Amino acid sequence: KQEVTQIPAALSVPEGENLVLNCSFTDSAIYNLQWFRQDPGKGLTSLLLIQSSQREQTSGRLNASLDKSSGRSTLYIAASQPGDSATYLCAAVEGSARQLTFGSGTQLTVLP
Amino acid sequence: DTGVSQDPRHKITKRGQNVTFRCDPISEHNRLYWYRQTLGQGPEFLTYFQNEAQLEKSRLLSDRFSAERPKGSFSTLEIQRTEQGDSAMYLCASRQGGNEQFFGPGTRLTVL
Numbered sequence: 638k639q640e641v642t643q644i645p646a647a648l649s650v651p652e653g654e655n656l657v658l659n660c661s662f663t664d665s666a667i668y669n670l671q672w673f674r675q676d677p678g679k680g681l682t683s684l685l686l687i688q689s690s691q692r693e694q695t696s697g698r699l700n701a702s703l704d705k706s707s708g709r710s711t712l713y714i715a716a717s718q719p720g721d722s723a724t725y726l727c728a729a730v731e732g733s734a735r736q737l738t739f740g741s742g743t744q745l746t747v748l749p
Numbered sequence: 750d751t752g753v754s755q756d757p758r759h760k761i762t763k764r765g766q767n768v769t770f771r772c773d774p775i776s777e778h779n780r781l782y783w784y785r786q787t788l789g790q791g792p793e794f795l796t797y798f799q800n801e802a803q804l805e806k807s808r809l810l811s812d813r814f815s816a817e818r819p820k821g822s823f824s825t826l827e828i829q830r831t832e833q834g835d836s837a838m839y840l841c842a843s844r845q846g847g848n849e850q851f852f853g854p855g856t857r858l859t860v861l
């Protein structure tokens with residue numbers, strides 16, 4: 638059974654800092670890995686999808702990497718802003734349904 | 750593209766009552782998912798539809814839960830004889846041929 642772990646559970650940084658969020662998964666037989674952002678009480682916003690054949694994906698200030706063999710993914714956020722404050726979730730795409738198995742998330746606070 | 754919509758956004762009910770939620774996926778998406786998220790946790794997969802066929806069900810989907818997608822468009826999730834443990838955010842997601850899932854805003858259920 639796939640287990641997805643995100644460390645740290647919470648992170649507080651000053652504005653402008655670069656930061657890395659970590660995600661690990663136990664079963665490397667995944668199709669893809671997807672990163673999401675969730676604001677309090679809201680649904681999920683897709684940030685990046687990394688195909689299993691890719692090693693990284695970039696969108697604006699965000700860069701996500703994937704190392705299937707070691708069961709790890711990282712989300713790099715450059716020049717953090719207070720508007721980046723949210724919970725960040727990673728999810729492994731697996732199974733015949735391509736369903737998502739989520740970690741518990743990292744709650745990020747960017748202080749002005 | 751209006752995105753995934755869910756109705757209602759909030760539902761408060763008494764223990765033992767039945768509730769029904771609706772999800773309207775992105776119009777051209779033929780694959781639809783239901784997830785459940787409790788406080789402080791990542792979403793957990795409940796069930797998956799491809800067109801009108803329900804192809805996957807998680808063991809989390811007890812016999813009090815039933816989901817339908819009668820014409821391969823919108824979907825409903827019904828919970829019968831609700832229990833306090835059913836209190837959660839119920840999320841719907843859809844996708845087309847690729848692996849990226851797009852989520853709705855969720856329905857927050859509170860069972861008193």
